[in-house]
Amino acid sequence: MLNRQGRPTQSSAAATEQHATFTGNKALQQIEPLIFEIGHHETTGVDIDAPAPFKSRLGKHARKGEIGLPGLSEPETMRHYVRLSQKNYGIDTGLFPLGSCTMKHNARLNEKTARMPGFSDVHPLQPVSTVPGALEVMLELSHYLMTLTGMPAVALSPKAGAHGEACGMMAIKAAIAAKGEGATRTVVLVPESAHGTNPATAALIGFSVRSVPARDDGTVAVEDVKALLGPDIAAIMLTNPNTCGIFEPQIVEIAAAMHEAGAYFYCDGANFNAIVGKARPGDLGVDAMHINLHKTFSTPHGGGGPGAGPVVLSERLAPYAPVPFIHVEAGTPRLVENAADAPPGNVPFGRMTAFHGQMGMYVRALTYMLSHGADGMKQASEDAVLNANYIRAGLSDLMSLPFPDHPSMHEALFDDEWLKGTGVSTLDFAKAMIDEGYHPMTVYFPLVVHGAMLIEPTESESKASLDLFIATLRDLAMAAKGNDKERFTAAPHHAPIRRLDETRAARQPVLKWVKPAPVAEAAE
Amino acid sequence: MRYLPLTDTDREDMLARIGVPDVDALFSDVPAGKLLTAPLDLPRTKGELEVERIMARMAGRNVAASSVPFFVGAGAYKHHVPATVDHLIQRSEFLTSYTPYQPEIAQGTLQYLFEFQTQVAALTGMEVANASMYDGSTGTGEAVLMAHRVTKRRKAVLSGGLHPHYAEVVRTLSEMANDAVVSLPPDVSANEDILSQIDDETSCVVVQNPDVFGNLRDLTPIAAKAQAHGALLIAVFTEIVSLGAIVPPGAMGADIVVGEGQSIGNALNFGGPYVGLFAAKSKYIRQMPGRLCGETVDSTGQRGFVLTLSTREQHIRRDKATSNICTNSGLCVLAFTIHMTLLGQAGLSRLAEVNHANAVKLADMLAGVKGVTVLNASFFNEFTVKLGKPAAAVVEALAAKGILAGVPVSRLLPKAGLDDLLLVASTEINTDEDRAAFVAALAEVL
Ligand SMILES: Cc1ncc(COP(=O)(O)O)c(C=O)c1O
Numbered sequence: 001m002l003n004r005q006g007r008p009t010q011s012s013a014a015a016t017e018q019h020a021t022f023t024g025n026k027a028l029q030q031i032e033p034l035i036f037e038i039g040h041h042e043t044t045g046v047d048i049d050a051p052a053p054f055k056s057r058l059g060k061h062a063r064k065g066e067i068g069l070p071g072l073s074e075p076e077t078m079r080h081y082v083r084l085s086q087k088n089y090g091i092d093t094g095l096f097p098l099g100s101c102t103m104k105h106n107a108r109l110n111e112k113t114a115r116m117p118g119f120s121d122v123h124p125l126q127p128v129s130t131v132p133g134a135l136e137v138m139l140e141l142s143h144y145l146m147t148l149t150g151m152p153a154v155a156l157s158p159k160a161g162a163h164g165e166a167c168g169m170m171a172i173k174a175a176i177a178a179k180g181e182g183a184t185r186t187v188v189l190v191p192e193s194a195h196g197t198n199p200a201t202a203a204l205i206g207f208s209v210r211s212v213p214a215r216d217d218g219t220v221a222v223e224d225v226k227a228l229l230g231p232d233i234a235a236i237m238l239t240n241p242n243t244c245g246i247f248e249p250q251i252v253e254i255a256a257a258m259h260e261a262g263a264y265f266y267c268d269g270a271n272f273n274a275i276v277g278k279a280r281p282g283d284l285g286v287d288a289m290h291i292n293l294h295k296t297f298s299t300p301h302g303g304g305g306p307g308a309g310p311v312v313l314s315e316r317l318a319p320y321a322p323v324p325f326i327h328v329e330a331g332t333p334r335l336v337e338n339a340a341d342a343p344p345g346n347v348p349f350g351r352m353t354a355f356h357g358q359m360g361m362y363v364r365a366l367t368y369m370l371s372h373g374a375d376g377m378k379q380a381s382e383d384a385v386l387n388a389n390y391i392r393a394g395l396s397d398l399m400s401l402p403f404p405d406h407p408s409m410h411e412a413l414f415d416d417e418w419l420k421g422t423g424v425s426t427l428d429f430a431k432a433m434i435d436e437g438y439h440p441m442t443v444y445f446p447l448v449v450h451g452a453m454l455i456e457p458t459e460s461e462s463k464a465s466l467d468l469f470i471a472t473l474r475d476l477a478m479a480a481k482g483n484d485k486e487r488f489t490a491a492p493h494h495a496p497i498r499r500l501d502e503t504r505a506a507r508q509p510v511l512k513w514v515k516p517a518p519v520a521e522a523a524e
Numbered sequence: 525m526r527y528l529p530l531t532d533t534d535r536e537d538m539l540a541r542i543g544v545p546d547v548d549a550l551f552s553d554v555p556a557g558k559l560l561t562a563p564l565d566l567p568r569t570k571g572e573l574e575v576e577r578i579m580a581r582m583a584g585r586n587v588a589a590s591s592v593p594f595f596v597g598a599g600a601y602k603h604h605v606p607a608t609v610d611h612l613i614q615r616s617e618f619l620t621s622y623t624p625y626q627p628e629i630a631q632g633t634l635q636y637l638f639e640f641q642t643q644v645a646a647l648t649g650m651e652v653a654n655a656s657m658y659d660g661s662t663g664t665g666e667a668v669l670m671a672h673r674v675t676k677r678r679k680a681v682l683s684g685g686l687h688p689h690y691a692e693v694v695r696t697l698s699e700m701a702n703d704a705v706v707s708l709p710p711d712v713s714a715n716e717d718i719l720s721q722i723d724d725e726t727s728c729v730v731v732q733n734p735d736v737f738g739n740l741r742d743l744t745p746i747a748a749k750a751q752a753h754g755a756l757l758i759a760v761f762t763e764i765v766s767l768g769a770i771v772p773p774g775a776m777g778a779d780i781v782v783g784e785g786q787s788i789g790n791a792l793n794f795g796g797p798y799v800g801l802f803a804a805k806s807k808y809i810r811q812m813p814g815r816l817c818g819e820t821v822d823s824t825g826q827r828g829f830v831l832t833l834s835t836r837e838q839h840i841r842r843d844k845a846t847s848n849i850c851t852n853s854g855l856c857v858l859a860f861t862i863h864m865t866l867l868g869q870a871g872l873s874r875l876a877e878v879n880h881a882n883a884v885k886l887a888d889m890l891a892g893v894k895g896v897t898v899l900n901a902s903f904f905n906e907f908t909v910k911l912g913k914p915a916a917a918v919v920e921a922l923a924a925k926g927i928l929a930g931v932p933v934s935r936l937l938p939k940a941g942l943d944d945l946l947l948v949a950s951t952e953i954n955t956d957e958d959r960a961a962f963v964a965a966l967a968e969v970l
Contacts, residue, residue: 044874054884067772067873119579133582148564205700280560306796350700352693393543407544407549430626459528490823510819511641511819
């Protein structure tokens with residue numbers, strides 16, 4: 001019997017029946033060996049003619065031994081990677097509610113424009129006179145980012161969020177040094193709820209980290225910040241909306257307190273998707289904020305990257321922005337690649353990366369922004385927030401909310417209080433979601449709540465999709481509370497592979513394929 | 525708006541279910557007066573056709589590498605990428621997946637990372653490789669920090685043959701962390717005395733091969749001296765294809781090898797996204813930055829892969845992490861590893877041979893132009909020529925004639941007194957016609 005959503009009303013018994021196959025394959029799920037197990041050293045899938053005989057100029061540097069890598073023919077290559085792809089879950093597969101990661105729809109128009117030869121097939125060091133369109137993209141993207149954030153400057157080159165954090169914190173360090181306070185202002189405040197990249201970034205740049213306690217309601221209180229302020233404080237790194245999915249209510253007061261104490265406010269903008277077109281960081285007192293183009297502006301996550309992490313900067317930090325940047329003089333853009341060529345008043349702190357940053361991501365993000373427009377982006381943020389709160393409303397009677405007093409922004413945070421005594425952990429619950437066809441939410445982050453489950457549906461989900469998701473999580477929650485422990489602790493049952501032994505991987509690291517010893521020897 | 529599935533009716537129903545009158549009630553934590561009331565001054569929603577036209581107009585203002593005779597290198601190289609690569613990386617399951625934190629539904633990503641790590645280790649001649657850095661330059665910065673952790677010293681010595689952008693990235697990071705850097709002056713002919721710079725305070729020596737001027741270097745004596753003083757040799761490359769033809773850094777004793785992988789599988793993209801390759805001796809593994817993929821088994825004993833040794837990383841170790849990197853170069857890694865799988869060692873060696881042959885042909889032809897001297901004793905697919913005139917102006921004049929001739933050294937090293945030097949790269953894409961056009965135009969311009 002099916003209900004109105006076309007789902008079985010009971011968990012399917014047939015699905016758990018085992019029919020072992022001879023190959024180990026399960027229809028569309030194929031066991032795929034490593035390329036090293038199927039390829040040959042003499043095989044290549046690329047036809048290249050040998051050059052006419054010539055006199056080598058490699059001298060004594062010519063390679064002697066062989067590399068030791070197999071090749072695959074083109075059909076074998078195609079099949080290998082298609083089969084691998086079928087073991088992956090993507091946004092296009094289903095709902096991907098990974099909190100803090102903003103797994104929204106990746107429009108293929110963005111892929112198409114990024115592949116226009118005028119963008120993909122231009123070299124970062126070809127004459128600047130041959131790339132006016134590339135500078136135009138960078139200026140246009142900058143204009144959008146500055147307008148959406150209400151900030152006067154942006155450094156585009158950082159390669160991802162964490163790299164943007166480094167860029168912003170370096171600008172802060174340079175500004176502090178310029179005031180002659182480099183030796184004293186050495187401490188950065190970081191709330192306990194912060195993403196790991198925040199303290200890691202502060203440490204990378206030579207700051208020491210002091211923790212700011214979170215209040216019981218999941219927010220940071222201005223009194224708690226003030227109590228820590230002093231001549232040794234360089235900055236605070238505060239995420240807003242924060243990692244519990246709450247807009248920090250005292251953010252303006254916190255910014256003012258930092259500034260009064262001669263320190264800076266770095267805002268982690270990973271959660272910007274909640275507030276585009278709704279509130280501007282520039283109105284809140286932010287000095288620097290990175291924007292993950294791969295979250296808010298829909299450039300694909302690609303299995304872990306690449307991303308892009310432009311940093312918007314306040315008037316006070318703008319002069320320290322790293323090279324390269326574009327300076328517009330009398331309407332003409334000029335690419336400034338060396339500190340010595342910087343216009344008066346600019347004192348770049350250095351360089352974050354070779355060349356000019358993630359052009360391929362700029363094109364995708366700008367394509368997204370043009371498509372949505374100001375009205376579409378605002379609607380997207382509102383829908384993202386609406387979707388998160390709808391899920392929260394649909395689950396909060398069964399699952400425990402650590403911070404019920406604040407509305408959620410674009411993500412809803414639950415803890416594992418409700419699982420107490422069931423023998424089911426947050427991890428088990430996540431793995432059971434896999435069996436139901438969902439990617440799990442973010443688990444065990446933020447660290448400030450026990451057994452965190454952070455659900456971010458994004459604006460890309462329809463109401464029907466959310467209803468089905470809520471119904472499924474309700475079924476699972478009831479099962480967890482109803483002594484159906486095995487469903488969880490042994491999950492996933494239906495993924496291409498069962499639960500993996502992560503401890504073993506770390507205890508005896510095997511990080512590359514090594515040719516097995518011949519069978520005869522191995523047997524001894 | 526085509527990307528937003530909710531209808532107005534949906535929105536109303538959902539607000540009612542949540543129990544708030546309107547969506548702004550959900551923004552009640554935004555401080556008074558800070559919630560925007562008017563729309564921002566940006567254009568409105570556009571259809572796909574219109575957006576495509578706008579982007580195409582901007583793209584059309586740039587000169588694409590494949591539309592002209594093209595010899596630009598200096599850290600990014602134009603190579604042919606098989607059609608299979610770009611098709612495969614656009615499969616939804618690769619393109620729209622996240623970092624494989626849930627390994628049971630990310631074995632596709634994890635297996636190609638494991639294969640990638642194996643390929644990078646083999647290419648560089650090293651024991652272990654990680655799952656990528658942002659690019660070669662940031663990877664070099666991370667390698668220096670790693671050497672500081674390993675040696676518990678804080679002074680890096682940078683060769684004058686290191687790409688100037690890479691050196692700048694290292695200097696920026698080091699200055700911020702109060703670490704010392706000794707930068708040797710630009711070393712056009714690979715005859716700097718780097719050995720005398722190594723002392724008992726040195727944490728690492730950073731040497732690029734082929735260097736930014738295209739010279740091939742023997743790193744063996746540098747590795748020996750560094751190691752005798754308890755320092756590490758960091759070997760850098762910007763052209764991974766070179767490792768199909770030259771002695772790999774691992775065979776010369778390098779402790780850490782880092783470089784740019786763009787040449788294999790990835791387009792020029794005006795500088796990014798690219799893919800940083802990072803390999804090391806396995807005894808240093810716990811000090812490595814970035815993600816590592818490792819083999820394990822599932823609860824039924826079947827082989828599988830997971831991210832591992834993550835106690836090095838920011839999400840576990842926070843301010844004690846080996847790096848702050850989180851998002852890396854995932855999809856560029858996939859492009860690299862697919863292209864590398866297609867090539868195999870046989871294809872890579874052949875590709876490298878053709879690159880070298882083309883560069884040799886071009887160098888010999890350029891040497892025949894009056895006023896031009898090729899400076900390199902040895903090179904792979906890139907070399908330095910002396911023009912007797914400011915190279916930047918020559919490059920502009922050639923660009924006006926529809927030839928993208930190379931990178932003036934002055935663009936990377938302004939005010940270094942090297943204004944008449946030009947870096948010229950030649951890969952498999954160049955034809956006899958390209959070379960003839962370049963040489964004829966250069967003769968006219970000089
Ligand atoms: C809150 C927060 N800050 C920072 C980051 C780091 O961004 P990236 O992965 O782009 O380096 C993330 C991403 O996971 C995040 O969620």
